[in-house]
Amino acid sequence: MLDFQFSCPTKIIFGKDSEQQLGSQISLYGRKVLLHYGGGSVIKSGLHQRVINTLAEAGVEVVELSGVQPNPRLSLVREGVALCKEHNIDSILAVGGGSVIDSAKAIAAGTCYEGDVWDFFTGKAQLSEALPLGVILTIPAAGSESSSGTVITNEDGWLKRSMGGEILRPKFAIMNPELTYSLPPYQTACGIVDMMAHILERYFSNTESVELTDRLSEAALTTIINNAPKVLDNAEDYDARAEIMWAGTLAHNGLMGTGREGDWASHQIEHELSGIYDIAHGAGLAIVFPAWMKFCQRVNPSKLAQFAERVMGVPADFDGDIALEGIARFETFLRSLAMPVRLSEADIDNRHFEEMATKCIGDGLLGNYVQLSRFDIVEIYKLAQ
Template structure:
């Protein structure tokens, strides 16, 4: 087990009708806030009215910036930065899923920086301070409600990059599973894929003697896969929705990664796909994770056999661990198919036109990943495996 320091100060307010506490929680972090959200869904559902009433009742002044896209754009981040500065905003309230929260984090960090917000994502500058952030979560997926990470797309060059710091963890996250009842099945499935992928990035590690977090990862994966068909077949099943929502938080609040070095290659590989083609991040991960697994499993076939056994109940063949490992990967693909996810690039009409470009951009700062260090040619071959 690796040395670690773990700290997560995000306060979770979980359960039915908890959005009515938005004003009460927000006034603890700011008197004038930027209300940041995506499209019109929060207005159609009535959530917008409940939140703004709660803010008003608590004496919190707010101004709005909507329009966050599923792959949030740096252009809107820049707009948010200027708005926060000109209006002297002292906090941000993000209402939505991971894209809205990520956009809010990027705005929060850049408000105090004299340069361009994109500099954080290219490594030209580093985190120093940020506006405090609160969250009302509507989409269980990215886990951004308790993480310190953010991912943003720059249409100038079709780049999608991540940056993070513990100081960007939201101060609070309001989580009402009822708010997810009306999510389309495809969006729900993308979210489920995203949270499983966050666990995979931590599970496939070269760190040894990590049984505690191995078991936590495996148990969370089994829970997600057990509850997935329930939320897709019974949209108003509160208990199943609650399990999925909290699992998404656990998957990315870093508690599953303590004492181990995560990989994160597949996220980098997928970011190049959604950066160019603007597909749902979860769909891209459903395609790329099995391909990555097929490419690297021989590096530690024992761990992949353990994954197959503990997550999918595949009997371990001690005479042929490779067979067991491959059965586990096949089971994962079958799970993704069962929830309506693509598992091949061809299914989302992506050909090999940009493979070279994507592989180059994914590795332009050096090899990616920690489980296996991947060079440009490796990434290219993984794209080919996913075709």
């Protein structure tokens, strides 16, 4: 086990009546709030109006900024920073999923900084202060509701960059599984893949003697796999939605990484994919992860075999390669979510494989469970064909 630090200060307020606590929570952080969200669905569901009413009852003054898109953009972040400075905003309330929360985190940091907020993403500035941030989560996927990081895309060159710090962890996260009933099956499935990937990126590690962290990860993965068909079968299955939602938070708050080195190659390999093609992050991960697993099975199969046995239910006395059988069952599971598991299923051909692999890592090495050269990454794209 490696040395580690862990804390999870975000107050998780989970359940059917959790929005009722919005007023008392947001009031802890001042009287002027920036209400940040995407657009259509939050309005259509009536959540936006309920939030507005609650904030009014709490005597909180509201400035609104909507329009967050998937892969949240720097231009909107800059607009948010300007608004917060202009109106002397005390805190930010993000209503939405990972993109909205990430955008809000960047605004929270940029407001407390004299220079340009992009400086944090280039390493030019160090994060030390940020506005307090509260969250109402509507999409279980990215885990941003209690994580310390944010990923923003700069439209000038389409650079996707991340930054993070403990100060960015939301102060509170209101999580009502009922708010996820209206998620379409495709978005539900993408979220499920995303949260599983957050666990798997930490799980596939060469660090030995991490039994507790392994077993916690296997517990979360098994729970997600058991509840995924339930939420796809019945979008209003409260308990299954709740299991998925809570798992998505724990998948990315740091707990599943305690004491070990993570991998994160698949995320990078997927980023290049969604950089060129219009494919959702979760769908891209559903394609990349099995291919990455197949590549790793050839050189480092041990943890894949453990995954196969403990998560995918392959019996220890399976007649054949346990790791490969586990990967096959994982693919079958992904297909059951109606996720693509081959590039061809997302209409992606082989013409950019070399370019994406080179952009991904150049002449360096990517990942930790197996260190990948750009030639290996091309091989992984081929395995995903």
